[in-house]
Amino acid sequence: MRKVCISGVGITKFGELWSRSYRELIVEAGLRALEDAELPGESIECLYMASMGPGMWVSQEHAGPMIAEQTGLTSIPVVRVESGCASGALALHQAFIDVASGKHDIVVVGGVEKMTDVGAKEAGSIINTMLDYEWESIFGATLPALYAMMARKHMHDYGTTREQMAEVAVKNHYNGSLNPIAHFGRKISVDQVLSSPLLADPLRMLDCAPMSDGSAALVLTSKGDVEIIACEMASSTLALHSREDITTMDCVVGSSKKAYKRAGINPSDVDIAELHDYCTIGEIIESEDLGFFEKGKGGKKVAEGVTSLNGSLPINTSGGLKSRGHPIGATGVAQVAEIYDQLIGRAGERQIELLDYGLCCGVGGSGGSAVVSIFRRR
Amino acid sequence: MVGPSRIWREAPSRYRFLGNRCTVCEEVYFPPRQICPKCRRASIGRMEPIQLSGNGEVVTYTVVYDPAVGHELLTPYILAIVKLDEGPRVTSQIVGAGLSEIMIGSRVKTVLRKLREEKGGGEDGGSGDGSGVITYGYKFVLDGQS
């Protein structure tokens, strides 16, 4: 396989962007990524774009050609990729294979979602399409409710506390307050998390990611500042209830094992990571399933500050899904943009010193799919 | 969004807890599967229907305050993952119990209830997509209740 590198990234503001359209957002992110890579548009040979459900969010399927047309790239392949909340991460996976194989030399990966054009009730129905429709949704499950059931079991089995989960949101909001593109720029306290409205007990509104608009893009080439040394995917059962252990995301365990092996590193070599904190318990579970911490210890490590900006393994320096925001298709791409900025030393007030290896973990739905990627500064 | 045939198709499982069993490896599935994911081609033609008891144990649960569409009138409701005595696990609601009565490990048994009604469609602020389709299926009650 040929080396695959990132040579530029672009990201838009994340948030409730009433005046910005779906197509404007992805074009803006793409232009910024090309500018960053110092490459002309005509050099792009293939386009991968992630979007979880534009047909539902903005009544527009067949979004690939629309993006190609907007950017004057109708003569090259454009591939739309979907895997629930892991859509952006999976688009990177496909683009990685493309450059590694030698088929194309310069490939753009974009991710976009425009979630605030629909009402709250419709948005809930769209999010629910990532669950098992026949055997979860019809019975009254929602995505936060599934995460709440993971949280309850994690608390029961390992003694994880309500406060430890709140600390994830507090940390991520603090990090997001230093990120100019974040959906939420405000810091929050544990008390604020614990007094926000209950969505699904024990999870509250401030445990869960918002509905955001936004887009992010990357330029992949065979030479660049940051090398992608592994990008692996695995899936699991669509329904949470079918998993042997409700508190383990098999797909995160599976994809990360393959990724460490391919990268030739151990979990302890990772210096910085962006995880999929759709709900606070998600970040805790993934930090265990990725091998960073012993099973059951994730919550304790967050409360001890191990994963804070000044800790030994900073997690979600961007603010994560919780604070940076979660425009679904863009999320997996935005995670990589943060790791890229950190590894080349331009993350501003969020900058972490002395980094060698960064990791991104994107998760679909309640853990039906995951992509784990590992990056190294060149 | 959901036509009547989609609901009707799954009725034997949703109404009567009909699952199936792979006679190669003995694994029990609910809902029934076309093939056993463990034995794959070896299980073709060797999947047998099995009637599940509907009894089981709570693996984990939550109380839902921000409901799924079609479930607004029941809010807040208890949602649980139940491990059936025959092995498979399912997600459904626990009814007729106080929020403090449910625990991980509680014994439950199945009851047939209305799951969801597609009415209103937004015009009257009601729930559902306006198709009028009513979905029935299993919910659970604590063992010893009816």
Ligand SMILES: [Zn+2]
């Ligand atoms: Zn079998």
